Amino acid sequence: MSERPLTIGVTALNATDNPGPGVAVARALRDHPDFKGRIVGLSYDAMDPGIYARDLCDDLYIIPYPSQGLAALSDRIRQIHEEVALDAIIPNVDAELPSFIRLAEPGGLLEELGIGTFLPSQELLELRSKAQLEALGERTEIATPKTRVLTSVDDLYELGDDELPYPLWIKGVYYGAKLARSVDEARLHYHAMVAQWGLPVIAQASVSGEEIDIVAVGDGEGGMIGAVPMKKTVLTDKGKAWAGITIGDPALLEIARRFFTATRWRGPCEIELLKDKEGVHQLLEVNPRFPAWCYLSAGAGQNLPYAVARLACGLPTPPRRDYTVGTMFVRIAIDQIATLDQLQAITTAGELHYPLSREEPHDEP
Amino acid sequence: MTTPPDDRLRELAISDTGFVFDPYSGATFTVNPSGLVILEALRRRADRDAILDLLHERFDVHGEDLERDLDEFLHLLRHHGLIAEEGAS
Structure with a gap:
């Protein structure tokens, strides 16, 4: 297959002990024998480990967090595109998906710039939210654990019946799950989830x-x-x-x-x-x-x-x-060696381009 | 949709060293030489008596201990869904 080289943007290079998928996505692209293009890492933090993985991304850019708004993301993508001419972006973070879905709408920034994506609609994104799990199960005819959506602490007192006995899971709307063995524990977890992720909170049978x-x-x-x-x-x-x-x-x-x-x-x-x-x-x-x-x-x-x-x-x-x-x-946890040049470039300029100093610094001082 | 035990037994990846991989569940386990003989015999649909004869012949062992060991092994396979309840009887 001899097609033009592709330039693909990949987010979520936070390969920590709870890793984002970006490093795996970039590795898979890099490994494919037909992939001859460039990989552009789009990171939220200068200490994302994937930035320092030599031979993974060709170019790296810091992008604004979703909380900074769509305009900030649009400006940054436009700027990056002028430098590297992105063919497509593969977003890999739950919280950034609504932004990328909006930018990918007809007439949106990505269409204007000719940057492709392959994403679900906003409606589908909401359909698979934790609060909609039972509805999704019914629509797809896949069994789901008994689930209740809690919007008030009073709802907790209706749990623990035959349909949803303790122990049960108290889950945040985006992330996190704590096992509750009693209504007291459920109250504790409920407030912790509300503080971190907001409402609603989900109670789910422990299977x-x-x-x-x-x-x-x-x-x-x-x-x-x-x-x-x-x-x-x-x-x-x-x-x-x-x-x-x-x-x-x-x-x-x-x-x-x-x-x-x-x-x-x-x-x-x-x-x-x-x-x-x-x-x-x-x-x-x-x-x-x-x-x-x-x-x-x-x-x-x-x-x-x-x-x-x-x-x-x-x-x-x-x-x-x-x-x-x-x-x-x-998986393996390894210590990557990075240079001050790399850290300086990504911290001050918000971008880093390999090869910078691909050789690891291991000379005796 | 549940995969019938016969299919699962047939699909087992069994090495000469007794390392077994069940592709349906992802489980791996190891069996000794007599376990290997039993698994291969079950895949040929041998019944319990035929397996006992085979074990007598291959390993020169006899008596109630052998029958008990075989039944325990068959129980384990049933527990993991690799043979049906009446699979080896």
Whole structure:
């Protein structure tokens, strides 16, 4: 395949102990034999570890946090585009998606600049919010744990009945989950979630079983571009996968297909499931972006980030059918060596371009 | 949709060293040489008596201990959904 080199913007280079997906997305693009272009890292913080991963991004830019508003993001993207001529952006942070969806609307900035994206609509983004989980389950005919949406502390006193007994999960509307064993604990967690994430708060039945996630891409017309299911084999203390393995249960691909058919989802997503003791897959959440472990899709033969980059550029991208069952990932925490030149460039100019000083500084002083 | 145990048993990836990977669940486990013989026999749809004969022949072991060990192993496989309730009887 000899197509023009692509310049792809990738956000979420915060590869911490609770990593953003950007580093995995960039690695997957870099690894694809047909990818000959440039990768432009778009970071919120000068200390995002992905900035200092040599051989990952060609150019790096600091962009404003979503809380700084759409105008600030628009100005920055326009400025970056003038320098590197972006073909597409793959946003990887939940909180930035509404901004990018708005910028990608017809007549919006990204269309004006000719920058492609492959994102769901705002309506779909809201459909998969935690507060809408049961409605999503009904629409897609996928089982969900019993869930109640709490908008007042008084709602807590209606919990603990036969339908939703203790222990149960108290979840923030965007992030975080705490197990409550009594109404007193539930009150504590409720206030903590409201303080951090605002209302509503979600109470969800505690179901035990095996955690299984699917990284998948929908074509926006009800079809599936690809899907790779993974069973978590090692968890961090935050419940994040530190290791996992691709599995071949056809029921999981059927769930992904059902999700795309029912929602006409456009773009990448992570479908989080729990296989309960009866063998029923319960839908816990759908994340509207790539998961941090999406490099596994490249390792297993589907390279979904590369598929999304092509789709965002309007290039033909046939569905991926096969993947290698039994492909594992195991994370590693390594210390990267960085130079003051790098830190200075990203801190003062808000940008960094490799090669700067690609050799690691290890000479004796 | 649940995958029938027969299919799961057939799809197991079993190495010569006794390392077993279940592609449906992602579970891995190891079996000793007699476990390996039992798994291979089950995949050929051998019944309990045939498996006992095979174990007698291959490992020169006899008696109630062998039957008990086989039943325990079959119980484990049932527990993991790899054989049906009446799978080896």
